[in-house]
Amino acid sequence: MNIRKLAWKNLFRRKSRAVFTGLGIFLGIGTFVAISSITMRMEGAVRDKLDKFGANILVTPRTEQLSLGFGDISLGGTQVAHARLTGEDERSIRSIALSDRLRMVVPYFLTAADTSGKNLVWMGIRPKDIVESRPWWKVQGAELSAPGEILLGSEAAVALDKGPGGTVESGGKTFRVAGVLQPTGEKEDGMIIAGLDDVRLLAGSPDGVTFFEVAALCKDCPVEGIVAEIGTKLPGAKVSAIRSVVESRKAAVDQFRRLGFGVSAIVLTIGGLMVFVTIMGNVQERTREIGILRAVGFRKRSIRALLFWETGWIALAASVSGGILGSVAAFAGAPLFGAERGRIEVLPILVGTAIGLALGLLGTLPPSRRAAALSPTEAIRSL
């Protein structure tokens, strides 16, 4: 027999009270763990999507705005590039120290060319890069597979009045329309997409690159570090991280997290108050028992320890079971919040258990002090 065992025995004496004491913690930790797990899954989903879809770094030639005019007459302005990008720059990008974090480096070449009587923009891209860099493209017809084949943006197809299997003329060459892109709402709707080398030849720039899209693996990736390294390798280039999408999605997740933690905090506060009220009532009910223990030599700290052990057992059981329930709820409910089911997150359970235990013990602090302060004579009224 020791204090721990004495506390354990007392729990089974008042099962319903023990359950009620733990209920607040159980619900609070359940909510906390469910929200934490779902938030983690959502953050993971955002990162996965960023990794899967598109680039997060853009490399373009550094340009300067040049004003043109004569005297007071303004002729507008033009952008002047300091240096042009070439195919050689792709090797420089891939040689950075953080190259293991690069998922893809895709060169693009843009040019305007007369196409069957219409002046349209051509986008050159290696056919093999399309799947990874533009996974949202949906093609009616076939993908690019050979030189001389093109894809038409939806608006370009209307302008040229061409569809899959048709042909267009440009630069004295005939190109076969392999497919037509479904509308994307982006600029490529009005473009002609062709193999990188075809477009370079069309523009007479066999090694030219208009810009690079770089996709870094973004789970905890140091995008800023990668941007800086590429900037060092390509001093004539402007390297910028595409942040808007990341930040808007993160903002949504953060908002959800704040709301969730707010709800958890309210439930946990109620849980803490439930512990406080029930343990205070428990002390009141057990005044005589506490008096007996004091009479047989229990010190104040022994009484406090007894109550802390009792609540500790309850809080531990409630936290662990609440954590498991929260995890299962998160696992089942993750798809409702746009996250994949994935696996059970252990970290929220551990953190939740620690919070639940702390909360239980915190709620016991005032009642335990009150119990310890009880005079043995007041406690044993029959004496």
Add this chain to the structure above:
Amino acid sequence: MSFITLENVSMTYGSNGTRTTALSGVSLSIGEGEYAVITGESGSGKSTLLCLLGGLQLPTEGRISISGTDLSTFSADNLAGFRGRTIGFVFQAYHLLPYLTARENVMVPMAIDKKSSREKIERAYTLLESVGLSGKEERLPSQLSGGECQRVAIARALVHDPPILLADEPTGNLDSATGDQILDLFSKLHGAGKTILMVTHNRWNIERGTRSVLLRDGRIAEDNPLRPVHRASRPAVPAQAGG
């Protein structure tokens, strides 16, 4: 030689408006191995005296010392430790914890001791055997008779082998035959050298002691030595509680 000494002890409850004096200027000296029986009407101050003697509270005036140690020098926690080692309590209503077995109840005072579980269990078995409860160690209080519960309470009081036993109407809830058995147990413990202070209303219990102290209105009205009678012959009283 004086073992327990009360010097001009007074005990007042309440604040200015509602002051109640439970004990007033009580001086008493009890020698080691004495068996003092404290009697008195309700409200005479018996309970207060027992609380003070047991170190459950400290007097508002005067000084109490046990074995030469002034109780007022202790902090509340140290007093609890002293109490645990020096004084065993036996209550009228047994005050056993209902969710613990007889053995576990006896082990309760040892819950704060740094002894091995095996030592504690052995001690509990030995004590229960000494009070005649062999074979009933694993019964809950609800499965024991009143007399058996009181025996468990006595065994619990003896856990730390205290030199002093304080008993508050230990036979108050028992029929006369069972009460006699409990008193026999006290006589046996007295014979083994324990100092016993017993509060009682029952005049037959007085005869078991070596000294009778009568309290009246918070003061000692009589203090007489007695010749102990180990088996008082008293008229049969119908049983009030199971024994």
